[in-house]
Amino acid sequence: MSKxxxxxxxxxxxxxxxxxxxxxxVKGPFQTLRNLAVIVLLGIYYGLAWVQWEGRQAVLFDLxxxxxxxxxxxxxxxxxxxxxxLLILAALSLFFFTALAGRLWCGYACPQTxxxxxxxxxxxxxxxxxQQRLKLDKSPWNSTKLLRRxxxxxxxxxxALYTGFTFVGYFTPIRELSVGVATFNLGGWETFWxxxxxxxxxxxxxxxxxxxxxYMCPYARFQSAMFDRNSLIISYDxxxxxxxxxxxxxxDHKAKGLGDCIDCNxxxxxxxxxxxxxxxxxxxxxxCAACIDACNGVMDKMDYPRGLIRxxxxxxxxxQPSRILRPRIIIYGILLLVITAGVLYSLTQRTPLAMEVMAxxxxxxxxxxxxxxxxxxxxxxxxKDNQAHSYVLTVDGLPNARVITRPxxxxxxxxxxxxxxxxxxxxxxxxxxxxxPIELQLTSQSDPDIQSTNSARFHGPDE
Amino acid sequence: MTKVWCLRCLGSTLWPSFLAAAVASVVFFASIxxxxxxxxxxxxxxxxxMAGYTIGFFMFWGVGLLSSSLTYLLSGGISxxxx
Numbered sequence: 001m002s003k004x005x006x007x008x009x010x011x012x013x014x015x016x017x018x019x020x021x022x023x024x025x026v027k028g029p030f031q032t033l034r035n036l037a038v039i040v041l042l043g044i045y046y047g048l049a050w051v052q053w054e055g056r057q058a059v060l061f062d063l064x065x066x067x068x069x070x071x072x073x074x075x076x077x078x079x080x081x082x083x084x085x086l087l088i089l090a091a092l093s094l095f096f097f098t099a100l101a102g103r104l105w106c107g108y109a110c111p112q113t114x115x116x117x118x119x120x121x122x123x124x125x126x127x128x129x130x131q132q133r134l135k136l137d138k139s140p141w142n143s144t145k146l147l148r149r150x151x152x153x154x155x156x157x158x159x160a161l162y163t164g165f166t167f168v169g170y171f172t173p174i175r176e177l178s179v180g181v182a183t184f185n186l187g188g189w190e191t192f193w194x195x196x197x198x199x200x201x202x203x204x205x206x207x208x209x210x211x212x213x214x215y216m217c218p219y220a221r222f223q224s225a226m227f228d229r230n231s232l233i234i235s236y237d238x239x240x241x242x243x244x245x246x247x248x249x250x251x252d253h254k255a256k257g258l259g260d261c262i263d264c265n266x267x268x269x270x271x272x273x274x275x276x277x278x279x280x281x282x283x284x285x286x287x288c289a290a291c292i293d294a295c296n297g298v299m300d301k302m303d304y305p306r307g308l309i310r311x312x313x314x315x316x317x318x319x320q321p322s323r324i325l326r327p328r329i330i331i332y333g334i335l336l337l338v339i340t341a342g343v344l345y346s347l348t349q350r351t352p353l354a355m356e357v358m359a360x361x362x363x364x365x366x367x368x369x370x371x372x373x374x375x376x377x378x379x380x381x382x383x384k385d386n387q388a389h390s391y392v393l394t395v396d397g398l399p400n401a402r403v404i405t406r407p408x409x410x411x412x413x414x415x416x417x418x419x420x421x422x423x424x425x426x427x428x429x430x431x432x433x434x435x436x437p438i439e440l441q442l443t444s445q446s447d448p449d450i451q452s453t454n455s456a457r458f459h460g461p462d463e
Numbered sequence: 464m465t466k467v468w469c470l471r472c473l474g475s476t477l478w479p480s481f482l483a484a485a486v487a488s489v490v491f492f493a494s495i496x497x498x499x500x501x502x503x504x505x506x507x508x509x510x511x512x513m514a515g516y517t518i519g520f521f522m523f524w525g526v527g528l529l530s531s532s533l534t535y536l537l538s539g540g541i542s543x544x545x546x
Contacts, residue, residue, distance in 0.1 A: 064512045066496060080493040189513040215471060216478045 020137065021210060023120065024130045024269035028293025037108040038117045046162075049169040054386070061171050067415060073347070074415060076384055078354050085343050092339065094219075096332040098226040100324070102233050103287035106220070112212050113286065115163075115205035116272070119156060126152040130269065156206050157198075164198030210273040214284050224283065229314040230322050234287050236261075236278045236309045237317070244278070249302060260304050267291035267309060277309055352385035355442050357422075357454040364434065364459040368425060375458050377422045379405075381442065383412040389444045393422055397438035398458060401426045409445065424458060431460035476535050480527025487523040492516060 051058040053071050060069045068075040075082060097104050106113060127133045127148050139145055168190050169177050180186040186194070204212055213220055227233075241261035247253050253260070261278070268276045270290040275282050277291045295309040313322040360376040368374045383389055391410045395403040404423045412418045424438065436458040444450035497515025501508065510518075 063516055066512075077493050077496070083489070083493065187513075189511070189517055192517070211470070211474070215474045218479070218482070 021274040030289035106286035107288035119205040160202035164194040167197040266294040270294040354382040356380040434459040476531040484523035
């Protein structure tokens with residue numbers, strides 16, 4: 001116990017209590033790009049749920065029915081391979097773009113960044129710019145503070161709830177869901193997930209913000225392994241900037257022995273993770289380029305060339321040539337291309353039919369009459385197509401074998417499954433002893449290209 | 464101090480276990496239907512598939528949380544990290 005207490009006191013010195021970061025709003029090409037990314041990505045997230053496709057929701061992960069609809073395609077649990085490949089593709093693209101251009105993902109596309117930006121906008125609308133927000137933080141509670149804080153939280157909560165609603169809308173048809181919300185008639189699980197996701201959005205984008213990137217994100221910790229000396233990073237040009245110091249606009253700073261950095265601290269104020277980029281590359285940096293925009297604005301005012309803080313590579317900083325094409329880029333690139341092409345090809349070649357064959361476990365074989373032996377199988381048919389089909393089952397592998405199903409033409413509706421009993425009959429003598437391999441083939445009558453083959457074992461008497 | 468400590472503690476246990484639970488749920492339920500599982504184990508207990516997924520997810524999260532918490536405890540908590 002005493003040891004623990006000791007540790008705690010040591011820790012108190014190691015940590016500065018976190019102060020809320022109020023990033024300064026900046027203008028510039030990178031901020032425009034970031035705003036664009038927020039609008040496009042959130043637009044896709046909130047909009048896509050409402051898109052209809054052939055009479056149903058275009059993107060719907062129908063968990064109760066165990067079917068994923070993505071536009072014209074329907075995925076079943078049997079298509080798990082595609083999900084795995086998709087995840088591999090996502091990981092590979094992350095590697096590829098990190099090696100090429102650094103933490104592009106963090107700065108522009110990560111949901112944490114995107115929703116934090118959206119929440120910051122709301123904070124700006126209600127509480128004003130950075131100075132006003134800092135002042136509001138310090139001011140005692142009065143009616144203005146209550147109004148500004150209150151309206152911010154109302155906006156945040158409404159936005160977060162709508163985010164949760166949209167999230168659930170990808171799993172339960174969103175039109176039905178909106179009716180359910182409007183009539184206060186929502187299922188228990190839907191309500192739970194709506195509130196859960198809404199709460200997570202509100203907490204992550206409103207309060208935790210950069211702490212998610214710094215303390216919680218695994219990618220931030222291992223991304224350095226994907227970097228090399230030719231990866232794009234955001235860096236302060238120390239040679240040009242130092243020694244930093246304040247000066248008047250018309251002063252010849254070089255004569256005074258000063259570098260280009262006027263030490264205005266705008267790059268620190270603009271940083272959403274609260275670091276000083278002039279201290280060098282840090283893992284807290286999410287490469288959002290806000291400091292570049294802030295610094296370029298100052299350089300323009302001072303009539304200095306832009307780019308004191310800029311996108312560059314370690315090699316370029318040291319005056320060595322940067323190479324874009326290097327082994328890891330080529331390998332990641334080729335892997336990405338090959339897997340993408342493979343997935344696309346197999347999607348076009350996908351047969352919208354699957355079948356499982358299970359032998360009857362109770363009886364190995366049955367004598368139908370003196371000339372015929374019969375094995376019974378349970379066949380489960382999965383019609384993955386968007387239209388109904390009639391199928392015919394045939395058998396191959398033993399001479400004069402035939403298969404009897406009732407009905408002979410098996411009708412399975414669109415996106416449905418059916419289980420039938422198939423009786424395979426073989427003349428006595430054609431199959432002696434257990435374990436003859438046979439093949440059952442299911443073919444659609446309307447489209448012979450839609451077929452599925454399964455192997456099974458046929459058991460005969462020992463004689 | 465205690466607030467910061469609490470946040471770190473939650474951040475390094477709740478969050479990794481959440482990620483692991485998400486992956487585990489996807490892989491597990493892609494191959495196993497909660498409906499079949501219920502039929503074979505507790506046929507009298509009538510719950511929906513959605514409830515099955517939710518219970519599964521929180522079970523994975525709970526197990527992950529236990530493991531993360533033990534790791535956190537055994538590796539000395541926050542005193543060795545983030546200096």
